[in-house]
Amino acid sequence: MAQRRLPHFIFEYVDSGAEEERTLATNRHAFDQWRFVPDALIDCEQRDLRQPLLGDISASPLIVVLTGYNSMQRNRADIKLAHAAEEMGIPFTLSTVVNSTIEDVSRATPKERIWLQLYAMQDRAITDNLLARAKDCGCDTIVVTVDAVHYGNREWDRRCYRDGMALNWRNKFDALTHPH
Template identity: 45%
Template sequence: MRRFYTGSDLNRVHSIAELADMARRRLPYFAWEYLSGGAEAELTLKDNLAAFSAYGLHARAMVPCHAPDTSRVLLGRVLPMPMLIGPTGYNGLLYRDADIHLARAATARGLPFTLSTASNTSLEDLVTAVPGVDLWFQLYAMRDPQVQKDLLQRTAGAGCRTLVLTCDAMVLGNREWDRRNFARPRQLTWRNKFDVVRHPRWLKQVLWPSGLPGMGNLEPYLPPSERNPLGSMAFIGQQMDTFLDWDMLARLRDQWGERLLLKGVLHPADVERVIALGLDGVVVSNHGGRQLDGSLGSLDALAAIAPQAKGKLSLLLDGGIRRGSDIVKALALGVDAVLLGRSALYGVAVAGETGVGRALDVLTDELALTMNLMGCTHLNHLDRDSVFQRRRT
């Protein structure tokens, strides 16, 4: 009978799905739900995966299988693989100092790492802990202009030259399965409390001795008595700018003189406005299916966006990347690189930096193998003719 490996030797992990299964067993249920769940009926969460399954790959015959060239130029820098770790919040729920572990694994492989506004590790602590990190910073627009100005100054001071503004989370999506784990806001049900006790390794690794971590980037703006998880969560809920609009984005373009990308784009008309404002790129994203349920899967949205962006913007995508072949399909349809979310988080939840490294290495190996099997010697040879559309069931 088929089953995934259940031991601890990561060399015996052969897929992201296998890492996800290990993470599910290691984490208490409420933490697993936070990591893996989506909004409402999770239609968009499922569509992110189904969109990749809807495409097949064209293979060319009689091409020698030398090691393929997997490098890609992104925003003026040559990456060894066309991927980077995207922004994800409150990763300390999965593993102590998870942001640092994610950044170390990415840096060891020459890949950028994106730190979230809602990270547990601050910008300053991250760059101290991970020398040489190619740091990107994801910004949530803040109501208080002084808080946002200070965040931008700290971002520049940390050596970050790439800012990613998230535009699809001004209000939180209806993550009802996540909420069902709580009897009241931030108070687990008794069933979930008992389940936490059944995960002593997680308790020791995450909670002991100080409890859940706060949000490092936000702590400077909190009163001393509120520098804790509850205070940080309340603060970001109050500070999220629900009136974010194109005028604000234009002001941010004036304030931030380095590379600026907009994350959360799904409509080609929005790409035209981004180009007009002089941004450097967009990330095609539906927030991992955690916001508007029923919105397009990321790869489905890409078909209309790629022609608009070609030659004018760097084009990235996240959502649903679980295989090296998924990366090939995204590149064939027009993206320059992909951002990894859950795929990297499954790894960090299992074994910190080592687990993230395994996730990145699995995807890298699958990417190279897929290219060999397709008869593709360089990523630049991928185009729309490299894929075909299946009938989706």
């Protein structure tokens, strides 16, 4: 369904990994090892998934993790994700690279606990500005990304982009055929 709905370069952005995609495969494999282990013969009348999470209580031990450019997949996706997190009572993490401002997201979800992901930019003024705006929006937690010193070698980029972030003609045409 996603493949039908999305332009190819966006689908690959979400679906693919870097190089031979070994890390992606290893992550999948690691998650496959996890199981729910049901307890038996215990009182389960009162079930409670609440967890303390960085200074506040979360309704369950989950967060909506940061992913950039969400709105390439669906219009105003960050606001929709924040709404979903608000309903679930769990934190929502807003990426540095988004299509909705932190002000818009916090206005749309006044009860939501918003975390901000931060790329420490070489230009400190950008970082300072982002932090000040996050504070004004009531954001209490900063998620600092430390593993983005080099951009991963996503080989599929070469199929989609002509140069840097400029799409090649095939993908521009493909985007035109997905006007929604």
